[in-house]
Structures are given as structure tokens and as C-alpha cells.
Amino acid sequence: AQSVTQPDIHITVSEGASLELRCNYSYGATPYLFWYVQSPGQGLQLLLKYFSGDTLVQGIKGFEAEFKRSQSSFNLRKPSVHWSDAAEYFCAVGILSNFGNEKLTFGTGTRLTIIP
């Protein structure tokens, strides 16, 4: 069965430092991968997505992610974090159902804390 693993439950990074959030997936077919960010009490905002093509994907707010099929990974990176990046980050894989519709399976999330 398909699954998404985010090994890091909580990460603390100093403002201005680089960031990498890990995501591993398990899916039999070509995965469609997403990163969403959720601020406290807020909805889910799409950061970036990978469908096909270039394995390095650029997103909003200076984030990027690299799809590595050999490692079944889709790690999220940012060269320099800002205090406003503190939030919960969810990696998700899009699963195509028999009905031709897609549903998202999420990882358990990584909470990012930024320290001055």
C-alpha cells in the first residue's frame, strides 16, 4: 500500500540557516508528490509539486524539492530560513483511484521551529 514517511517529527533551525525536510514514499507507480505547509490554525498551502520532468522543483517562498526515484525521496530544502517559515510541513503523494480521481495520502508532518 502507498505511504509517506516523514522521519523528523520536529526540527529546530536558526534563522538564516539552511533547511532540509525529509520525505520518503512508497508507491508502486510513478508518484505525484506534493509539499504543503500549515501554519497554526490555518489551512494547507501548496508549496510545490512534482508530476514529471525536471527532478528539481521550485516552489513558492524560496523552497525547492528534489525527486530521487532511486531513494524514493522527495526532500524539501530552503537555503536560508526566515522566522515566518515556522509551521507544520506535510509531504503528500497523489494516489489515482480506480474511479480516475486522485486522493492525497499525507505524511505525519514535520514541525519546524525557528530560533533567532
Place this chain on the structure above:
Amino acid sequence: AAGVIQSPRHLIKEKRETATLKCYPIPRHDTVYWYQQGPGQDPQFLISFYEKMQSDKGSIPDRFSAQQFSDYHSELNMSSLELGDSALYFCASSLGRGNQETQYFGPGTRLLVL
């Protein structure tokens, strides 16, 4: 740009009561998805609709039902509410269906069952 609208944003109910959550997709979007996010949990897929027909079903309790109307808005009806139903309920919409269609999420409805 217009986003997904959910109402109400907050809802407090007693056990065994009913609740109706509404979702208004982005204009022209014909596909709606419902997700449930328990406290400290990741969002779990409940159900989806495409062109007013149910297109997929996840871990949705039998006490819950949903439908999509002719204007593409959707309603999630929850009956015999239980304490464990307390969660953040997200609606997402997309244009068309399939893996190439990005889901855009609404702000969620926070349901508290007392």
C-alpha cells in the same frame, strides 16, 4: 485570486447532534475532496466528488454523508456526533480529476464535539 471557501469556520456541537459543513470550490473547479485532520494528526481522505458524482471514498464513517450540488459546492453531513469527531475538516477543490490536477485547500472547519 478566489480560494476555497468553507463554512462555518468553527462549530461546537454536543454528542449525538448533527452537523453540516459546507464547501464552495474555486470557480470552475468541478472536483471536491474532504479530509479530516485530528489533533496532531495528518489529514485523512474522507470522500471526493467529480461532476456531482461520488468518485472515491476513504475512511469516512457511515454516520457521515456528503454530496455535491449542481453549482459544485459540497456539503458534509455528520450525524450522531461522537467526541472523536472533533477535528479540523478540510475541503479541497481541483479542476478535473487525476494526478495532474492540483488540489487547493480551504481554511478548514474546526469542529468541537462536547
